[in-house]
Amino acid sequence: MPTPNTPLWEVFIRSRNGLAHKHVGSLHATDATLALQAARDIYTRRGEGLSIWVVPSNAITASDPAEKGMMFEPAESKIYRHPTFYEVPDEVGHM
Amino acid sequence: MTVANISVSETPLVLYTLRRADDALILGHRLSEWCGHAPMLEEDMALANMGLDLLGQARELYAYAARVEGKGNDEDKLAYLRDARQYRNLLLLEQPNGDFARTMVRQFLYSTFADLYWRAMMRSGDATLAAIAARSEKESAYHVRHASEWIVRLGDGTEESHRRAQSAIDELWAFTGEMFAADDSERGLIEVGVAVDPAGLRAPWLKAVSEVAREATLDLPGNDWMQQGGRDGRHSEHLGHLLSEMQSVPRSFPGAAW
Numbered sequence: 001m002p003t004p005n006t007p008l009w010e011v012f013i014r015s016r017n018g019l020a021h022k023h024v025g026s027l028h029a030t031d032a033t034l035a036l037q038a039a040r041d042i043y044t045r046r047g048e049g050l051s052i053w054v055v056p057s058n059a060i061t062a063s064d065p066a067e068k069g070m071m072f073e074p075a076e077s078k079i080y081r082h083p084t085f086y087e088v089p090d091e092v093g094h095m
Numbered sequence: 096m097t098v099a100n101i102s103v104s105e106t107p108l109v110l111y112t113l114r115r116a117d118d119a120l121i122l123g124h125r126l127s128e129w130c131g132h133a134p135m136l137e138e139d140m141a142l143a144n145m146g147l148d149l150l151g152q153a154r155e156l157y158a159y160a161a162r163v164e165g166k167g168n169d170e171d172k173l174a175y176l177r178d179a180r181q182y183r184n185l186l187l188l189e190q191p192n193g194d195f196a197r198t199m200v201r202q203f204l205y206s207t208f209a210d211l212y213w214r215a216m217m218r219s220g221d222a223t224l225a226a227i228a229a230r231s232e233k234e235s236a237y238h239v240r241h242a243s244e245w246i247v248r249l250g251d252g253t254e255e256s257h258r259r260a261q262s263a264i265d266e267l268w269a270f271t272g273e274m275f276a277a278d279d280s281e282r283g284l285i286e287v288g289v290a291v292d293p294a295g296l297r298a299p300w301l302k303a304v305s306e307v308a309r310e311a312t313l314d315l316p317g318n319d320w321m322q323q324g325g326r327d328g329r330h331s332e333h334l335g336h337l338l339s340e341m342q343s344v345p346r347s348f349p350g351a352a353w
Contacts, residue, residue, distance in 0.1 A: 006135070027137050030248065037241055038137035041144050 009035040010060060011043055012053040021053050029054075098346045101168055101176045107280045109164045110183065111290050112224070113173070114326055116156030117184035119231075120174055121334070122205060123149030124341050125192055134195050141241060142198075148234040155227045175345035179334045186325040187270035189334040196259035199245045200267055206238035207303050208274045211296045220288040243307045250311025257312065264308075265316050272321025274300075 006028040012021035024043050029035035035054040043049065063071055075081070103109065126146030133139035157170035187205060192198045213235055216228035249260040275297045277285060284290035308315050324330065344351060 028135060029137060033244055034248070037244065038141065040237075041141040042137060045140075045144060 006030055008057040009039070009054045010057050011035075011039040012055070013039075013043055013049040014051040015048055016050065021051065024048075026057060098176060098349050100178050100181060101172050103168065103173070103177070103181065104164055104166055105280075106164070107284050108221075108289065109160050110280055111284055112156050112160040112163065114183040116153045116160060116173070117182050118188055118205075118209075119149040119156065120153035121182070121184040121337065122188040122201075123147070123153060124337060125188065125198075125201075128192055129198065138195070145202075145234075145238055145241070148231075148238070152227070152231045152234070155230075159223050159227070171345065175342045179330050179338055180328040182325075182328060182330065182334060182338070184325055184334075185270070185273050186322055186331055187267060187273065189325070189331060189337060190267060190270065191333055193263065194259055196249050196256060197263040197267070199242055199249060200260060200263035202238065203242035203246045203307070204264075204267060204271055204304065205274075206235050206242055207307075208271075208296065208300050210235040210239050211299055211303075212291055212293065215291040215296065219291070224289065239303075246307050246313070247311045250308070250313040260311070261313055264313055268316040268318065269320060269322045272319075273323045273325055276323060276326070278326065 007030070008026055009029055009032075010026050011024050013024050014021045027035065027038050027042055029038050032054060036052060039052045039054050040049075044052065103113070105113070123146045126142045126149065129142040130139065130146075133142055153174070154170050157173045161168045161170060161173060185205070187201060190197075190201060192201075210232060213228040213232035217225050217232065219225045219228065246260065249256040251257070275293045277290075277293055281290050285292045305315060
C-alpha cells in the first residue's frame with residue numbers, strides 16, 4: 001500500500017498529434033521521474049499515448065463545488081454568447 | 096507429473112535459441128509472481144507489464160526453436176514439457192524474488208545485459224533472430240530505465256533500502272559471470288555471425304552497471320568467482336519449484352483449453 005507520504009500525481013495523455021493532452025487519472029509516486037514511468041505502465045498499456053504529462057495533484061487549484069451557483073449558473077442564461085446568430089458564408093467551408 | 100517430458104534435438108541453433116527463450120520465460124514468470132503482491136499498485140502493474148514483455152519474447156523464440164528443430168514440438172511443449180535438467184536459462188533469472196530490492200537488482204543486472212545483447216543480435220546473420228532482437232530491444236531498453244531508476248532510489252534512499260539493495264547485489268553478483276560465457280556449441284554460431292559473442296559485452300555492461308551503482312552509493316562486489324551451469328541444465332533448487340508451479344496445469348490436464 002502506498003505510504004501516506006507518497007505524493008499523488010495527475011496524468012495527462014496526448015493520444016494523437018494535433019490533439020490536446022487529456023486527463024486520464026492519477027497515481028502515487030515518490031518523484032516526477034517515477035511518476036512518468038508509472039504513468040507509462042498504467043495508462044499507455046494499450047497504445048493510448050504519444051506523450052505523457054504528470055503534474056503533482058497539489059499543484060492544481062480547483063473550483064469549489066459549493067460555489068457552482070455563483071461560478072457557472074450566470075452563464076446558462078446568456079445564449080447570445082454562442083456563435084449561432086450570424087450566417088457563415090459558404091466559401092468559409094467547414095468550421 | 097502425469098505427462099512425460101519431450102525430448103529436444105539440441106542442434107547449435109536450436110540450443111542457442113532455446114537458451115534465450117528460457118531466459119525470457121523464467122524471468123517473466125518470476126515477475127508474474129509479484130502480481131497482486133507488489134509494494135504499490137503502480138509497481139504491480141509495471142512488473143506485470145515487464146513480465147508480459149518477456150513472455151512475448153519467449154514465445155517468439157520458442158516458436159522459432161521449434162521450427163528450426165522440425166520435430167513436431169511447439170512453443171507450449173517447449174515451455175511446459177521439459178524438466179529442470181532440460182532448461183537452459185541463466186541461474187540468475189531463476190533466483191527467488193526475495194524483497195522488492197532483490198527483484199530490482201536482479202532486473203537491473205539482467206536487463207542491462209539483455210539490452211546490450213539484443214542490440215548486438217540485431218546484426219545477426221539469421222534474419223529471424225535479428226527481427227526478434229529488434230523488437231525485444233525496445234522492451235529491454237525500458238526495463239533498464241525502470242530498474243536503474245529504482246536502484247538509485249533504493250541505494251541512495253533510506254538506511255534500510257540501502258542495506259537491502261546492497262545485500263541483494265552481494266548475493267546475486269556470483270550469478271552474473273554466466274551471462275558472458277559461451278560454450279563450443281555457441282562459439283560455432285558466433286564464428287558464422289549468427290550468435291552474439293557475449294564476452295565482448297562484459298566491458299560495456301560493467302561500465303553501465305558501475306555508473307548506476309555509483310549514483311546509488313552501492314558497492315559492486317570484488318569477488319570474481321562465478322556460479323555456472325544453467326546453460327547446461329545444472330540449476331539451483333529454485334528452478335524445480337518454479338517449474339512445478341508453472342507446469343502443473345498442462346502436466347495434469349494435457350491439452351486443457353478455456
